[in-house]
Amino acid sequence: MQKSITYLSSLATVVVLGVALSSCKDDDPPVKPKVSVSAATMTVKESDGTIEVEVSLDKPAPKDISIEYTLDGTAVDKATISGNQAYDYEITEDPGEINIDKGQSKGVIKIDLLSDSFIEDPETIEIQLESATEGIELTRDDEVKITINQEDGLIVALYWPAPTSTAYADMDLLVRIGATVNNWEADIFNGSVQETNSGPEFVFFPKAWGNAAYGMSYTYYDGTLDPLNFTVRFIDLVNGAIEPEAGFQVFTGSYTAANKNKWTDLSTTQVVQTFVTSGGAYSNISPITKPTAGSRMSTARDSKGTMARGSNNYHHGSLVKKLSLK
Structure with missing residues (x-):
């Protein structure tokens, strides 16, 4: 009889302990996400x-x-x-x-x-x-x-002779955009107009941009070189690297003193080279045309714009330094 009582007592203890443990488990805080x-x-x-x-x-x-x-x-x-x-x-x-x-x-x-x-x-x-x-x-x-x-795109770089003790030149690079190469929007779109006699001036056109046509102005702002012979290079920038020089598309132009245009009104600058873009590809690059004396133009679609002398449109970095090598 005593053994039975002891057994029942032990069983009751186990049951109570189990209930207590179960209760403790239910009270544990949930695991945080x-x-x-x-x-x-x-x-x-x-x-x-x-x-x-x-x-x-x-x-x-x-x-x-x-x-x-x-x-x-x-x-x-x-x-x-x-x-x-x-x-x-x-x-x-x-x-x-x-x-x-x-x-x-x-x-x-x-x-x-x-x-x-x-x-x-x-x-x-x-x-x-x-x-x-x-x-x-x-x-x-x-x-x-x-x-x-850096995103992929096209660099257009303008180079001209370095100054000497007797002669110098200062050139500007301005960009217009339009639906076609014969129909430009009113304002200057972009450009590089540093006050420098050694160059280069250049602009970058991302492949992601969707403008249909671009018009380039290479302006003889000031100087004594006559003639002023200059070079424009179209350079692909892909995966953060400038393409090998053998792949550059190179165009040449020549101005005389009669072409100088120390502009204060951007509408007096003239488009002298054009190209188009489609699907991120740039093509149909025209030769450089020599403007009439004074490099001036006047159409209803041109205006003064907002670019000031001494400004440019890029940050300096390791890629920019490579472009400065002539």
Whole structure:
């Protein structure tokens, strides 16, 4: 009889202990969903348009959540500039915050990259996840570094003789755009008008741009060279590298003192060479024509524009230095 009582007592103890353990297990806090970036590094080109950085949870969100992040790196965010300063990218949807709806496990940061006429060394965007809604855990995979490489395109470079003790020249390169090579828009589109007697002046045309036709003005701004013989080189820039010199398309032109145009009104500059573009390919490059005396033109579609002497349209980098070698 005593053995039976002891057995029943032991069994009761086991049952009570089991219930207690089960109760403790039920009271344990749920495992927090963990958030991380899907890739630690990304490499893109300026011409890639809108890119997405994916942020993931290891299980569906138990509620609507938000994740805060910060931005750093050498690329310029549009939100940090003022006026007409140049920038490299823009985030228009909830900058600094990622939202993931209940039941979902992924969110994205959409970044709009700017295709521009600058020639630049690689730049970076660095994204750091900083905090998340209560109940969400950040992991060590909380940052991503995006490298933005130079986009592909065409460089047009204008060269002329270096100054001597007795003679010099200063030239400008201006660009118009239009629907055809005979119909230019009113304003100057782009250009390089440094105050220099040695050159080169050059502009960059990204493949991503969709303008149909371009008109080039090579203006003899000032100097004593007569004649002024100059060279224009069309150079492909692909995957961050300038093509071998053997691939350059080279055109020559010659002005006299009668062609000098110390312009104050851009409408007095004349288109002397044209080319067209389709699907990112540039073609039908015309020979350089010699303008009439004074290099002047006057049509209803020309205006003063806004370019000032001493300005150019590119950043200095390792690629730019290569173009300075004649």
